[in-house]
Amino acid sequence: MIKAAIVGYGNLGGGVELALKESSDFQLVGVYTRRAPKDVKTYGAKVYSMDELLAMKDQIDVCILCGGSATDLPVQTPEITRFFNTVDSFDTHAKIPEHFATVNQTAIENNTVSIISTGWDPGLFSLNRLYAQSILPSGETHTFWGDGVSQGHSDALRRIDGVVDATQYTLPNKEVIEKLRLGEKLALSTRDKHFRECFVVLEAGANAEKIREEIVTMPNYFADYDTTVEFISQEELDKNHKAMPHGGTVLHTGKTNQNHHQVIEYNLSLDSNPEFTASVLVAYARACARLATEKQFGAYTVLDIAPKYLSPRTDEQLRKELL
Amino acid sequence: MIKAAIVGYGNLGGGVELALKESSDFQLVGVYTRRAPKDVKTYGAKVYSMDELLAMKDQIDVCILCGGSATDLPVQTPEITRFFNTVDSFDTHAKIPEHFATVNQTAIENNTVSIISTGWDPGLFSLNRLYAQSILPSGETHTFWGDGVSQGHSDALRRIDGVVDATQYTLPNKEVIEKLRLGEKLALSTRDKHFRECFVVLEAGANAEKIREEIVTMPNYFADYDTTVEFISQEELDKNHKAMPHGGTVLHTGKTNQNHHQVIEYNLSLDSNPEFTASVLVAYARACARLATEKQFGAYTVLDIAPKYLSPRTDEQLRKELL
Incomplete structure (x- = not known):
């Protein structure tokens, strides 16, 4: 034991x-x-x-x-x-x-x-990046996160004046993942890979439009992403947005013999991160x-x-x- | 070096x-x-x-x-x-x-x-079975193969009297994979998990129906599967069925805290096995x-x-x- x-x-x-x-x-x-x-x-x-x-x-x-x-x-x-x-x-x-x-x-x-x-990241995703890159060294690795709750981004929302509580979901761009799987070569910016979805509870009297603007322009956290903000009640947040799901994908694609497309993909889908x-x-x-x-x-x-x-x-x- | x-x-x-x-x-x-x-x-x-x-x-x-x-x-x-x-x-x-x-x-x-x-099996799939089972020990692991060419099954077809050449594809049951991903508990037989698809070139004068019957009832190889057999020309086989794609999925699902469904999935999609x-x-x-x-x-x-x-x-x- x-x-x-x-x-x-x-x-x-x-x-x-x-x-x-x-x-x-x-x-x-x-x-x-x-x-x-x-x-x-x-x-x-x-x-x-x-x-x-x-x-x-x-x-x-x-x-x-x-x-x-x-x-x-x-x-x-x-x-x-x-x-x-x-x-x-x-x-x-x-x-x-x-x-x-x-x-x-x-x-x-x-x-x-x-x-x-x-x-899992660092951790299982790191392992999968290592195995895939060792096997197909001239391939390309992309890591996608979500659908899931980012604790760090939710915290950033809660630090804003006028915000009582909030939950932030990170969503991978599934169309991009599908294109990469099929072997398309894409020059991807941060904005292309993930979306951010915010559910925010406001203090009574807070200026919703000002806070929305503050969120979507927040450097490091939201400015580089397409971000949506929805204002909801504490009851709704407690009922629908207090779980901690997460997950993601490590996708590595490469070629052998010039035209044989080879795909290695690792996915996690987690109800509780x-x-x-x-x-x-x-x-x-x-x-x-x-x-x-x-x-x-x-x-x-x-x-x-x-x-x-x-x-x-x-x-x-x-x-x-x-x- | x-x-x-x-x-x-x-x-x-x-x-x-x-x-x-x-x-x-x-x-x-x-x-x-x-x-x-x-x-x-x-x-x-x-x-x-x-x-x-x-x-x-x-x-x-x-x-x-x-x-x-x-x-x-x-x-x-x-x-x-x-x-x-x-x-x-x-x-x-x-x-x-x-x-x-x-x-x-x-x-x-x-x-x-x-x-x-x-x-990859044994190999990368074994690794993924080990990691997944070590992390969620009370979960269930399923391995699916395909879409891909099984060399062993193609060889078995070619050994039949009256068969000149053949290619066998192993196809995973994608509906079953989707149900497992969503957390359904399924009692799966061999027949439920994979289909087998045979493309066969006959000798001149061979009895197609007899050979079809011999294929679908062949023990170990085909009897336990839903198997389809299509007779085609050598030209068509050479043109469309001489590549060696393969791949598959290791899917491990488990629960934490009784009701949190957790899914670990590893996929390979290979143009050349x-x-x-x-x-x-x-x-x-x-x-x-x-x-x-x-x-x-x-x-x-x-x-x-x-x-x-x-x-x-x-x-x-x-x-x-x-x-």
Whole structure:
């Protein structure tokens, strides 16, 4: 049995708790939180204060870190990797090399294993980009996201003066995907690949047209996209727009022998983004515990991990049942 | 530069020659054949007799084995692995454990590396079954093949008395795939998942109805499927049915938190099955050469190989560019 701890308990931590229940080779030691433990409602797991984590070191094989990428993980992953094997889903793409370097140094100095940036992008999508580009090196890869809720863009909407609540959907341009599948060569701008759809609840008396203008011209988030904005009531938002679906496509097309069109496509369609990400974290927590048993200390990403490490089955079973 | 040899030169060997041209870290030493070298037409590669292979041992880092799974590879892979690092695309699923055991023993005894059963099924499809089942362990995986030409089924048609030539297409049941994607639970028989479509050229005077009956009732190959048979001329077969397209889908669906439907789907759509398989072989030949450099001797399958080994890029580049 692999003894796991969940560090941080929001949507992702809850998803990890559920995923661990599906994995009979794991035992959940507990949830560790910075909040008052009595205020944290789990699906049944014991809740401890974060201050108790270190004292329970001998009972834990791997810590599954469920904090956010903006402020939690850059600090927590190195800190906790000093004492524990860890997995995280750090997803700020541009900062991954720096995060890797920090965590790797800590892991090597302390004889621990850390697998960073698991999840689906970075994560499963990264794997598929790597496999596809290695197989058809002169092909082209495109990644599309959605239909799904972008937490970052929804947050950006909620920070606008006069906005009470909001949900933002990212929608891939399905016509473009279909053309790429068929082998068309397209010069694609940001605007061509995705649409953005905003459902916004206004404060009483807010100027709707001014806010719409502020949204569609917001740099980085919306200005480069065709964005629609719909103003709705809090009731409607709560009823229809509080789920967290997501997904997307990694599409790689290339040619062999000049005219043979070859298409590799990976699709995810997820009713719950955090619960799926959590399921990926748990599979890599298994890999992490095994690498630690093999004393292969250091930091890893999904690109470094042999697929068999994710499965509870033996190598013999995998060859017989899955090849 | 990785110095590669192609052993055996049919459609697959030709595909490997083309794929090596796309990979600037490879140098092709030559094609090795059991036929008279002067009878083998390549895309430019030098052709040697198989008898010369061993004498050129020092010039070759990895042999890419392009023989067939029925009779060539069970003998050739162990034999050549005594002296060389090898990759093959052995695809008789039921015999993979036995093939692995033989090749593994040879590789360990002789300090070589062999990666067996690469390609797309077994191969990329196996990887996707493994990743998906490790992430959503209580989900269901279905593999569909096609639209594409099955060489084995086409051969079975050509062995029938009165048949001059034939091509067999395997077609997945797209309605069933769509239902599974949407989360329907289906008890599927072999007949429900695929159709078979035969284009057959008859000898002059052959009894068409008798042959049709023989086809659709042929055990193992056609009896368990809805099979259509169309009799056409050799000219039409040559014109429209001599390409070798294939592909398929690995579809894994599961639930988290009881009612969140999660779908993982991997699709290949290939104009040329042998050229794509060849491209996969070359990526694993790169991995093979690297494992040999690291002195990690023994046999491997795609399930054992960390994804980064397939790419010519450094770990740092991969983290920066693909994660």
